[in-house]
């Protein structure tokens with residue numbers, strides 16, 4: 001166990017450790033106030049996932065690989081865009097309703113956040129909730145260490161157990177043994193649940209249910225179905241930040257896997273698929289090219305696309321059904337006045 005201070009900000013050029021590493025920071029008894037556990041979420045699997053996805057008849061890449069350091073910064077920039085209503089709307093809802101949400105979750109809970117990102121919404125919740133421990137889980141280690149460190153400094157009495165991991169795989173969260181919580185609650189804001197198909201969402205939430213156990217809860221932000229033109233604008237911003245975020249995935253593959261994608265041959269494409277109720281993001285190839293990735297060759301023809309992300313939209317009733325199928329009981333749902341976004345609170349059914 002290393003005894004070092006909570007980081008002010010994480011050095012941007014630090015090399016990621018490939019092996020699972022646990023580092024506990026600071027403090028005395030009974031538990032360290034800030035600990036960081038690197039479960040090595042993408043060690044070894046990035047190349048495998050890219051090769052498998054590009055070998056498919058319909059080429060695809062998993063969205064979890066968007067979030068290298070540049071990808072995290074670009075996502076934060078997307079959140080500030082005038083067209084991108086979800087973040088602004090959900091933050092407004094947290095400002096107005098966090099106290100009410102906190103009353104539902106109750107005192108003495110452990111708050112486990114999936115995909116914690118910059119943690120802006122979380123801090124609004126933590127101010128009202130004051131849980132006994134906060135467990136942010138994110139695949140982006142550098143940003144996680146930075147934002148979890150910030151939370152630990154802002155909430156000095158709170159135990160912060162940061163876990164760098166891939167939440168789409170079964171998770172055994174370290175550091176929770178010995179914490180006597182009244183309940184475990186999974187917090188999953190940002191409508192990141194929309195990246196899963198409804199069937200995947202049920203399986204994912206079923207795992208979350210198992211993690212929270214009896215008496216557990218789920219507080220989750222879900223983007224609502226709405227006028228497709230509003231959705232189209234949100235994912236095709238005028239400044240081209242979403243396009244850069246999408247294309248950055250190829251830059252990452254070039255840099256980390258030694259590939260030779262010519263980025264000028266790809267265009268960002270995002271549209272609403274009304275039949276499936278989802279925004280689809282693709283990288284569309286405008287001229288043929290041959291790409292080598294670690295000894296694997298892929299031919300792209302003009303018109304081919306690589307499907308990089310889905311963002312499913314739900315009505316309140318549709319998402320409550322997803323929750324029920326995963327073993328939760330919907331208790332409360334908040335929406336904004338314009339019916340753009342929803343936040344659901346559900347508990348584990350007995």
Ligand SMILES: C[S@@+](CC[C@H](N)C(=O)[O-])C[C@H]1O[C@@H](n2cnc3c(N)ncnc32)[C@H](O)[C@@H]1O
Pocket residue numbers: 063064067075087114115116117118119121137138139140165166167168189190191192
């Ligand atoms: C759309 S952002 C949302 C960030 C933040 N929760 C918010 O509401 O603004 C998705 C976050 O989930 C993380 N993420 C995506 N896929 C993940 C995975 N499979 N495992 C763990 N974290 C993941 C990303 O690194 C990113 O921080």
